[in-house]
Amino acid sequence: MMNMETKVYQFPHKKKRHSKFGVWIIITCIFLLIFYLVNTxxxxxxxxxxxxxxxxxxxxxxxxxxxxxxxxxxxxxxxxxxxxxxxxxxxxxxxxxxxxxxxxxxxxxxRNVVAAVPYSGVYLQIDEDGVVIEVSKEYQDSSMPILSGLKVKNFYVGKKLDLENISEFNKSLAILKGLKENKMEDLISEVRILDGSISLISSTGLMIDFNVEKNIDYRLSFLKSVLLDLSSKNYKEGHIIVDDVGNIIYRPNQ
Missing domain, CATH: 3.10.20.310 (membrane protein fhac)
Incomplete structure (x- = not known):
């Protein structure tokens, strides 16, 4: 007599077939939507x-x-x-x-113009980052300070100035930015770099030593009040020293 082992027969499941028709329906709908969005x-x-x-x-x-x-x-x-x-x-x-x-x-x-840089018979109008925005043959805007004393090697419109005295240039940019923020463009006609030092010239001709390293905005706001006070008293000439301690000293011309 033969020994019979128990064997389980599983009911065969139908294999799922991906509906190519359904995929084409989705793709067609997407293309129709795109066509509608582009052409409506x-x-x-x-x-x-x-x-x-x-x-x-x-x-x-x-x-x-x-x-x-x-x-x-x-x-x-x-x-x-x-x-x-x-x-x-x-x-x-x-x-x-x-x-x-x-x-x-x-x-x-x-970009906002903060100064005009004289160079080889033209004026380079720069923003607070030192980028050349325009080149003009004449100094067109008297309310825009002149930045003098730069050692320009080359320039391209839309690019930052290529210079030798970069350190003094960066300090000057901070001053020019402060002048604009304090609305002092009409009070200062020139920012001058000479022998590593920075001076300002007021619109009335006052010479201002401004070798300040810190708190430039505050020093400028203080200087603004001093210039307005001197103007009200009709002091149009003289020498002003702004030190890094916080003092402003005015000396009339002898």
Whole structure:
């Protein structure tokens, strides 16, 4: 008699087959959605909003951006617009975004001119970072201080000045930034670098020794009050010393 072992027979399951038809349906729907978004009039750009601009007009910025009328908002290359705009030396940075359904928002951070640097018969207009924004043949804006005494090796519009006396230049930039923040551009006509020292010349002709290393903004705000006081008393000539301790000394011309 044969020994029989217990054997279990499993019921065969039907193999699941992926529905190619279902996949094609999904792909087709995606393409139809993309086609609709690209071609519908709802997403045609109708409004371009520009903020933060002062020197450049809205028309200039839109032209520089290269946005054509009738473009679909989803086909606009924001990175390319950013690249186009940053080629202009007046623009320091930008933020750009889509605002559905039909608007593009461009927020501009412009470079502000803080001084004019005389060089080889022209004036290099620079911002607070030392970047050359424009080159002019004449000194055009009397409310913009002149920065003299720089040893310029070379320059390119849109780039920082190439100099020998970099340390004095950086100190001068801090002073120029402070002048702008304290609204003193009309009080100071020149920032002068000479033999490693920095002097300011007031719009009335006062000579000011300003070899300050720290708290420049505070020292300038204090100097502003002194200059206004001297002006009210009709003191237009003399010598002022601003020391690093915090004192301001005025000596009239002998």
């Amino acid at each position: 009039d709802i997403f045609i750009v109708k409004n371009i909003e520009v903020t933060g601009n002062y020197y450049l007009s809205e028309k200039d910025i839109i032209s520089l951006a290269g946005i054509s009328p009738g473009q679909n908002i989803f086909t606009i290359n924001l990175d390319k617009i950013r690249t186009n705009l940053l080629e202009n030396p007046h623009i320091k940075d930008i933020k750009i975004r889509r605002s559905l359904p039909n608007s593009i928002i461009i927020d501009i951070d412009e």
